[in-house]
Amino acid sequence: MPSIMPFNRDQVLTEINDLLSKHGFDTSNIYDRSCFDLVARRELLLLLMKVLVNVDGFSIAHAEEIKRVAQIFLASPILIGLKSKNEVLEEDVVYERHGIPVISPTTLRNIVVEEIYPEIFADRGGYYVQIDGQIIKNVREEQNLSLKDLADQAHVSRETIYKYETGRVRAQPETAFLLESILDMKITLSVNLFQAPRHEKTHESREGEPxxxxxxxxxxxxxxxxxxxxxxxxxxxxxxxxxxxxxxxxxxxxxxxxxxxxxxxxxxxxxxxxxxxxxxxxxxxxxxxxxxxxxxxxxxxxxxxxxxxxxxxxxxxxxxxxx
Structure with a gap:
């Protein structure tokens, strides 16, 4: 199946709707003047999706509203974008705008069709991955490696390895992949964008209408x-x-x-x-x-x-x- 081609917003919306419909989702109409453009459900999974050509146009007001609606319905809010400023959003990378995860249309396709979830997310200062510190510690000890032994092989400090194992810091992709090669074990964690957000008590307005x-x-x-x-x-x-x-x-x-x-x-x-x-x-x-x-x-x-x-x-x- 061909990937979604980023021609324009309307075309991307149509192709996303077709993609989801062909893979078991019930989809709503498209709502252009809303904090979300499309709602999609497959069994217990509910998505609230917003599509923009330039994700920098996503306002705080829209983000706060879609987060409120998502929390009430235990839905997953996702922003689908083509570019940020003058840079095209990369495949299999998760970005973020005002607390909402941002991915490219191709990344969405990889998740829906191939069940390949991204592992890399972009933040200030570059790209990072989340790693399973407990796995690092377990395998390191099984191989009789000290913190310093592993640190020397990975070209990082002993303190950095300790922070990885205790979950205090994220890792750069290159370092994480080198650690996987050294330990012969997958340590990176996928970003499950479809995971329902934690349910926190919503403060219902007593001043609302009606x-x-x-x-x-x-x-x-x-x-x-x-x-x-x-x-x-x-x-x-x-x-x-x-x-x-x-x-x-x-x-x-x-x-x-x-x-x-x-x-x-x-x-x-x-x-x-x-x-x-x-x-x-x-x-x-x-x-x-x-x-x-x-x-x-x-x-x-x-x-x-x-x-x-x-x-x-x-x-x-x-x-x-x-x-």
Missing amino acids: RELVDLGFGVINTNRTPFDALAQPETKKSERLKKAEPLITDLEKNRNNKALTRMALNLKDLSDVIGTESVFILEKKKDVDCIDGVPVVHNWEIGEMKNPAEFLKMLAERRECN
Whole structure:
């Protein structure tokens, strides 16, 4: 299969979508004006992907928003880029922008098609690899080599070998590959870009909109650079922490007309299908409508009559299969 050729952003997006679709991923529509362009899922793996020609155009605001969304859905955010300044991004090297990993389209292809994960990552000062210090120590001791013996063969200091073994420093690729040759053992660690990020407690906003959901007992996070308006998640009591409370993708009325709401419903349905979560419209005006193009609708006045999130979720389930 030919590799993805970096002609322009739209073409790269299309080829990435085709690549993922052919290798078992369900993919979303493409969202150009969002902190992510494409969402892809394969079993438990969920990717939030942004594609840029020049990765230096990736803003802090977009990075922070995609990180928040990724944390809530336990997704992996990835920036796909063609170049940085005037330099083409190298194959099988991981870069970074504002805490988001950056790779080239060819690197993505190698991961998806060949299951070859990159080992080298770029940072200030050059290229580095992460090494398994425990393996170095174990093999060194098995071969009856002292720290100084190994250091002399690798042309580094004894202190450097000690720092490698204790995981205190990264290694330059040349040094790591020389150590592998000396020890006759693989010591470099691959960068698993598809590993789900550690789940840290998200601080749900108590000032978010819609206020009715907040008052009912939902944590609400408003978003500015996504195809939806907010994420809402039922806040569970300590005794209920073992119960899974899935986040909801939410759009608000905001004086939008029916045509705009219908267009937004396509996005909500598309994203909820790929992500595997619920979507809902929260409408302010009293309209005789229970759903918009397959997306359930709940009105503010209905939420005001509810006692807890369970009642809201029950209504959502009742209206989920509407036509």
